[in-house]
Amino acid sequence: AANTPQWRPDVHFTPHRNWMNDPNGLVYFRGEYHLFFQHNPEGIEHANLSWGHAVSTDLTNWQELPVALEPDELGEIFSGSAVVDHDDTSGFFGGHAGLVAFYTSAGETQQQSIAHSSDNGRTWTKYAGNPVIANPGLEDFRDPKVIRHEPTGRWVMMVAAGDRIVFYGSRDLVHWDQLSEFGVGHGAHGGVWECPDLFELPVDGDPKRRRWVLIVSTGSGGPAGGSAAQYFLGDFDGTTFTNDNPAEEVRWVDKGADFYAPQSWSNSPHGSRVWLGWMSNWNYAKQVPTHPWRGAMTMPREVGLTESGTGVRLSQRPVDELRRRRGRVRRWSGVVGRDEVPEFSGSVLDVVAEFRLDTADSFGFDAFAGRDQHTRIGYDVRAGELFVDRTESGRVRVAEGFPARHAVALEPEGTTVRLRILLDRCSVEVFGGAGSAVLTDLVFPEEEGDRLRPFATGGSAHLTSLEVFDLDRP
Numbered sequence: 001a002a003n004t005p006q007w008r009p010d011v012h013f014t015p016h017r018n019w020m021n022d023p024n025g026l027v028y029f030r031g032e033y034h035l036f037f038q039h040n041p042e043g044i045e046h047a048n049l050s051w052g053h054a055v056s057t058d059l060t061n062w063q064e065l066p067v068a069l070e071p072d073e074l075g076e077i078f079s080g081s082a083v084v085d086h087d088d089t090s091g092f093f094g095g096h097a098g099l100v101a102f103y104t105s106a107g108e109t110q111q112q113s114i115a116h117s118s119d120n121g122r123t124w125t126k127y128a129g130n131p132v133i134a135n136p137g138l139e140d141f142r143d144p145k146v147i148r149h150e151p152t153g154r155w156v157m158m159v160a161a162g163d164r165i166v167f168y169g170s171r172d173l174v175h176w177d178q179l180s181e182f183g184v185g186h187g188a189h190g191g192v193w194e195c196p197d198l199f200e201l202p203v204d205g206d207p208k209r210r211r212w213v214l215i216v217s218t219g220s221g222g223p224a225g226g227s228a229a230q231y232f233l234g235d236f237d238g239t240t241f242t243n244d245n246p247a248e249e250v251r252w253v254d255k256g257a258d259f260y261a262p263q264s265w266s267n268s269p270h271g272s273r274v275w276l277g278w279m280s281n282w283n284y285a286k287q288v289p290t291h292p293w294r295g296a297m298t299m300p301r302e303v304g305l306t307e308s309g310t311g312v313r314l315s316q317r318p319v320d321e322l323r324r325r326r327g328r329v330r331r332w333s334g335v336v337g338r339d340e341v342p343e344f345s346g347s348v349l350d351v352v353a354e355f356r357l358d359t360a361d362s363f364g365f366d367a368f369a370g371r372d373q374h375t376r377i378g379y380d381v382r383a384g385e386l387f388v389d390r391t392e393s394g395r396v397r398v399a400e401g402f403p404a405r406h407a408v409a410l411e412p413e414g415t416t417v418r419l420r421i422l423l424d425r426c427s428v429e430v431f432g433g434a435g436s437a438v439l440t441d442l443v444f445p446e447e448e449g450d451r452l453r454p455f456a457t458g459g460s461a462h463l464t465s466l467e468v469f470d471l472d473r474p
């Protein structure tokens with residue numbers, strides 16, 4: 001296949017070449033954010049699953065390093081996590097701190113294995129006694145995520161087991177006992193459960209109002225078709241997760257098509273929870289037309305909880321570090337649908353816009369616009385929803401169902417609708433309002449689809465402020 005440099009993101013991580021899926025082993029240690037990832041070092045297909053590796057000091061400039069973990073006699077290296085063993089509870093580090101990784105050995109069966117590193121993740125030693133959790137007779141048994149639960153003074157591992165998450169506890173990261181299970185009858189089960197995560201967050205920054213957030217990715221049946229991530233709010237006492245909400249309630253993290261298997265950074269100094277996801281969808285991941293790489297990560301995002309009219313919701317926004325990549329800015333305000341509107345060039349943009357409702361029934365931006373192509377990012381006033389429409393976004397014959405419109409409910413704040421939009425050559429990430437409405441979508445504009453234009457339909461909308469920042473290359 002021909003190379004497609006026009007779709008290579010500038011600010012989103014992609015491997016130099018070959019296949020990538022889920023983020024793995026996200027951990028901060030000694031000044032570096034580590035990003036391991038599901039990777040085929042030998043080809044652009046989903047095969048030879050290994051852990052690729054990249055590091056960053058600022059979450060936006062990534063340096064790819066040699067492959068960290070390769071398949072062995074127990075199988076391929078599927079998804080998992082990593083922690084800093086500060087107090088050498090494992091005994092792997094001679095009393096010092098080191099990194100321990102947890103992954104699924106995917107061979108004849110799926111089992112949980114570990115590896116450790118004493119050189120800041122550059123080289124890894126697989127534990128001789130792997131697997132540390134043998135397969136209990138399940139077809140799907142994978143994606144170990146380990147967290148430290150301070151109140152009980154132990155490590156907790158979550159494993160995705162088909163229709164549930166199984167919780168294990170350990171004092172030394174090597175010996176694991178089952179604690180509990182969660183999930184049967186709860187949330188969305190359109191596909192097998194994968195890639196759990198669990199963390200505690202304050203509601204609107206109030207340290208006295210904290211909830212636990214359990215993240216579960218679901219292989220199919222997502223809101224935009226195919227794979228998607230859901231979340232549960234509740235309590236976690238170190239042993240059992242209890243859902244705050246009715247079992248049948250389903251809460252999606254992102255209603256676009258391309259946010260999957262998110263994982264948060266362990267040991268992050270950031271002050272808030274930071275995560276990213278794989279920016280693709282199992283419905284068409286293997287047909288994504290980029291070359292010589294296939295697979296991208298989303299922008300790292302700060303995750304929070306916010307009280308909305310309909311209860312507590314997850315919120316997301318791009319990490320502040322991204323501002324350092326902002327270059328030239330263009331500003332405008334005026335009435336779209338009445339004034340002459342400007343057209344902005346650029347395919348790698350950070351757009352901050354505030355609209356005031358008026359007579360228009362929809363408004364927003366056409367991005368990656370050119371002759372016969374555009375990606376419409378807008379607000380539908382009557383439906384009360386934010387949407388991304390990629391039906392005419394350029395190369396749409398990626399797979400059946402790819403050309404589509406994705407939407408998420410968004411209440412105006414009074415009469416104001418705030419949008420933050422990141423565009424990076426082949427992707428759109430839209431954060432509405434305070435960040436509880438999010439859409440992430442891949443798009444593949446044909447050459448010359450590099451314009452951004454405000455639009456309004458059925459009347460006019462006041463664009464009270466608009467900043468269009470270029471995001472610069474490193």
Ligand code: FRU
Pocket residue numbers: 021022038049078079080104142143194195261
């Ligand atoms: C999620 C997933 C995981 C698995 C990995 C294999 O996208 O299916 O459950 O560990 O990808 O690459």
